[in-house]
Amino acid sequence: MPEASSLAQDWLARRGWSAFDFQREVWDAVAQGRSGMLHATTGSGKTYAVWLGMLQELIRRHPPRSTAEPLRVIWLTPMRALASDTTKALAEPLRDLAPHWTIGQRTGDTPAAERARQDRRFPTVLVTTPESLSLMLTREKSREELQSVQYVIVDEWHELIGSKRGVQAQLGIARLWRFNPKLVAWGLSATLGNLREAMEVLCRPGATAGVPSPVLVRGRIDKNIVIDTLIPTDPGKYSWAGHLGAQMQQPVVDEIERSGTTLVFTNVRSQAEIWYQLLLDAKPEWAGQIALHHGSIDRATREWVEDGLKGGTLRAVVATSSLDLGVDFLPVERVLQIGSAKGIARMMQRAGRSGHAPGRASRLTLVPTNTMEIVEAAAARRAAQAGRVEERNAPDKPLDVLVQHLVTIALGGGFLTEALYEEVRTAWSYRTLTRKEFDWALAFCARGGDSLTAYPDYHRIAQDEEGVWRVPDRAIAKRHRLGIGTIVSDAAMQVKYLSGGNIGTIEEGFIARLHKGDCFFFAGRLLEFIRVQDMAAYVKKATKRKGTVPTWQGSKMALSAELGDAVLEMMQRAAGGDFLEPELEAARPMLLTQERLSKIPTPGTLLVETFRSREGHHLYVYPFAGRHVHLGLASLLAWRLAREQPNTFSMSVNDYGFELVSADAIDLAQVLDQRVFSTQDLLHDVLASLNSTELAQRRFREIARVAGLVFSGYPGQHKSAKQLQASSGLFFEVFRKYDKGNLLLDQAEREVLSQELEISRLRATLERLLGKAVAHAELRHPSPMSLPLMVERFREQLTTEQLSTRLDRILRDMERDAG
Template sequence: MEEQSPDPIEPWPASRPAPGAVPRKRSARAAAGSTGRHWMAGRGWKPFAFQRDVWKAIAQGRSGLLHATTGAGKTYAVWLGMLDVLLQGQVPGRSAEPLRVLWITPMRALAADTTRALAQPLQDLAPSWTLGQRTGDTASAERARQDRRFPTVLVTTPESLSLMLTREQAREELQTVGFVVVDEWHELIGSKRGVQTQLALARLRRWNPALVTWGLSATLGNLEEAMAVLCGEAAQPAPALVRGKIDKRLAIDTLVPPDPGKYSWAGHLGARMQLPVVEEIEQAKGTTLVFTNVRSQAEIWYQLLLQARPEWAGDIALHHGSLDRATREWVEAGLKDGRLRAVVATSSLDLGVDFLPVERVLQIGSAKGVARMLQRAGRSGHAPGRASRLTLVPTHTMEIVEAAAAREAAAHGRIERREAPAKPLDVLVQHLVTVALGGGFDADALFEEVRTAWSYRTLTRAEFDWALVFCERGGESLTAYPDYHRIRRGDDGLWHVPDRGVARRHRLSVGTIVSDASMQVKYLSGGTIGTIEEGFIARLRKGDCFYFAGKLLEFVRVQDMAAYVRKATRSKGTVPTWQGSKMALSTEMGDAVLEMLQTAAQGRYPHPELRAARPMLETQARLSRIPTPGMLLVESFRSREGQHLYVHPFAGRHVHLGLASLLAWRLARERPNTFSISINDYGFELVSAEPFDLAPVRDGSAFEPGDLLHDVLASLNSSELAQRRFREIARVAGLIFTGYPGQPKSMRQLQASSGLFYEVFRKYDRGNLLLTQAEQEVLSQELEVSRLRATLERMGGRALQLVELRHPSPMSLPLMVERFREKLTTEQLSSRLDRILRDMERDAG
């Protein structure tokens, strides 16, 4: 909302009923947004044009997508428009309305913040209406109250909404819903949680065809498609796409290191940026958010800040998803109150939680994507009229170049697309059991309903019937096991869940968030600190020390799936590692970096970041070449280890894994050979003790797409990759039960169970579509085959430049270091690098 303008705003008209009363019928044109305008006027605000557009569309009964800058007022745009319509339709004499609005958020922390935001106008305009919250954090007493009567407005998550659909009276309780808002739609659309949301919306539209659905987003590149995914292709009336363009200043700069040097590798500048980061925090007048990409890096930077400024203990905090809920809530409250000087966080604070005291954001390392960078920048100045500022903190020299490229990409609006998964059958299987619990279903009607969800628009009846049989008796191979007979057709012709044990297990397993098994971390003296993945704890011995939640802890023992610790007396420890995959460079970012490198290749250094990276880039040009959008750089080098090949497509680590495996397989086809592989976001390395023929590389034939799918599957242990992916699918589809509350199963048990199912299906049920899904997800998500094919085609359009190196170049050295890290200690790596760098300096000189 804008600050009060000089233009007069008409006062609340005497002819208009008081807030909460029943207004007379008015035309949609005259009525649209009047409630919102008057409520804002009482606060000295004036609505933006995009807010008025949303109010008008909602008054016309249209669904839609609102895409606007973070902190621009999206929440009140849709909320006040919906309140305006709801107040006009309020039933006379009824004080409390039944459930009318569902507000879906992707995070529990965001749910609490959203509830507070919705409460303000509701208290003024409809004080008798109720507002509630239903997430995994909701207390059992509150859930019990809601079970008796849902509030008028309910803020929830995709998982909790699916759980509501399992209730026997789901239709009676939810058919009164007239409006659904899906917040942060860009965060959900590309995941199975988004598919889960699509299916829930299809069910609600079945019960109320006039349902109005709105999505809110700040960072999406494919808006029309994103709106169709949310609202459905056949939505009537036609959905409205509203772009909220307001004058909000965004400043993106880089904390340029004083001497980046000629050579660099991942983490090379990390700790050297400690004091510059501390100085930036000291200069800030408000709170600073320090973002990292992974939880282990957050733990490290929290310790770096405390080492530099011990007196900041209590004034800075740590926030990530593995910390105890009470700790996270304490940090969030401190951010809102402005009590904290700085908070080191991961993506746990990415989304739209409103922290007004946050003045600026520091991003440690690359954000890897334009959308993520803009999302994090919007955490500062989170209000209309306030500037947002993000400072990028490179951890190696190529990230300095990447910082300049990211700023240029953001300035030109090059934001990544988000694609919805194509008909994941594990989510469909779960949904069939959910709907069977929620009053039952007719198969023909549900098939048509499911096909209205975007991700299942191409679902065939044969695929649906397979999922139905799989839920009924476990497919062809599990018929003899009653636990997998989850649904049965009753005398009424509807499918139900007949077994109470199956029903209980299903309700405990609803959702598509699949993470590695974790253990609670508890003090011997009592109190929970958070959760750590079981694999990390399994590597610890009694007395080992590690940093967690900003504390140095000593491991004591494991008991009842909990790791017991005490405060350590030593001064050093390791840092936990989490199995979440590293973020990969997006296509948009990769292209932007190559364009920035082309500027340097032309001898121009207009940006401060390029000037800082100039020594490294000039050394690269002297020893090799600088890659550009029109040139594919390939480097060859011989060492005591054997023959090295470096390829620099700038396509991101996931694509490079597939490319490296593909190239190694093709090069070894004529003459058997063994390759070691190393990858990063900019390129990959192949190294072999035996020499190999470079002719297919030199003429480009090794990079031709050809029979890509066959070659990729042949080049990888695809069955192992598919089996690993199948573990997640088996858990979503309900084949594996993770345990009752307080009695979780260990990761070893879950892996053994999923492996057993995988082998049984492969041997006795080759037509099992969950196996097919596992193979497809490996190709589409882990190896990104479509992007891999596009990368090969683009590589074919570039002029290939093969350079014979005497020593590793600045761009090949990081790939060598990545490989060394896996087999050398820190001390060995340091001495090895010292020797390599001396040789490189001598050669460069």
């Protein structure tokens, strides 16, 4: 057998490949026992950089025998869909270099027979998810089974780091480090702006004495990424969300027709359903050659689509973020992005799904759905070329995840208070956790806090005679294992044919609005709703030709700060008469109309427009900070303006700005002298401007489920969304009245501010606005930038037909006045 250090090199050479410098750098770091972070472009060989380095070290330490090794490697993926593909990639060198070692996967999709096999003996290499790792930690002999683990790899770390699932992974890895202080952890990513911080979140330098410092490896691969825009023939002078949708149908069809296998990305599932139908309407003969893929479609159908992509048998697949990550589809030549990707990292991630191999070019074509997205496309390309990628930050000590983890460890052999406190603090998100906060979480698990002491169901852990905390009740243990995880969404309902066969899942709220005979598009089919029975919606194939499209909660992504800045830079070029970019030339009629009727916003100016209509007084402000920040800004300004001069406002927001409308005149002086943008008393004013109690109660529903206060039900007996909301709402009110020191209430308020209102970005935006010159324009007619905000508000009030009539009249008046 060759020397272990040359195993990786030799294995690559037998396939006609040679190692990149960054791969050798990772191998050297792994050989030194160093943890780290590898950042390299998609399709450049990240997986083999880490895996071959670890495999040759394992072979050096444990020369392969005719028997399988115990569990040595845990490979965490953020999505179950990636597990199968990753397992195949890891199995190839394992089969050649250590044929008696075993590999398996353990996710929510793993069959019961395979789980039972793993329960008897884990494989040498296990591909799993953060949730499944937590479940492994609930096993009574978890230390005995997992102390042999020497390597943990977190794939697509950028996808996890900013969420509670990332915190769950941190806690799981902290436990594995306790079992084996020499454990080596690596993160893989292709799209992250704050690499060193991301590495420290995963590897926690200094958390374990005597462990070498982690290393950051950047894969410098000259991968050719081509980003262009599918420019419409007539973008028009005025535009609003979805304005260009139908106009882009034929150009998209033409692009697919002259390309190889194509991925068509949309941001949301409802948009994916619509575009799948648009393609079929244009090309009925493509039935069977194109497919639809999103997270609500039945797993068997998703796997069929993935196999078709890998085999090159599908012409195109319309997908959401369900195909964003890691899956290796070599036949894919082209990616189309419908609408804005809203972020540079997401755009780059999707571009990498084409040309997914070293040396092959990746091509992404942006398909704008309104004229501002044409400008945004040019801005996104420029920002990507400059390497301006968004940062992802880890949540700060979410106590609901900690409460869940305490019960998990109590199940997995139990714990001593002091030892677990020190262990939890080695996880980055809990590095500032105080002993008082830890003791509160411990008491909450033990007796349910001050208000639930009388209820045995919330006495989840108890100390034995030796001071070890354990879960004494088997029913509580079962409920906890079923509820592990931090992904909380509205209750999903199975969609099934009357004749048998599962189609997928839809949120219960959508099904609740349907009546018998109503038709809707789902999974690329037109279905007729029949009835709900046993938490399943039964349907049959519809004979009608029309139907609605399901909507899913949380479907609107917000523009990132980096992309917002890049768009303003593009606008400044247009204001200076520079239309050299093809996108700016296409948007020239709209931009020139904006300049003639108002002004073009730039990085150094804050555009403020005012307009008087039969509805009242309109104020438009354009910070370009994304819809979440604009929601907070609009509420804040409305409250501050009404505080000085009583007034009632309605509002609308989009990614570029917001609109306030009132019956009475607005005190414009406060806006023009920028008093309303002050950061003084910001937290007080933001909370006063919103129904903060209602927002906190809504956020508490998720916290209650993660913390185990609310149980979703046993398999086949799921509780409805209304039941879960009622239960969490009751806890919220009880804690507010009888347990005001409950830290989960504080967490709900913090999450509202940090996640829903993005208070840090709101403050930063206000500070930036104070540094800009206000450019005020008094409008005679809606400008191209104000019209989309007007349409956003109309959509809340008018039917589609009424909206179309209203828009036609507004546009006629504007064109007539413009001559």
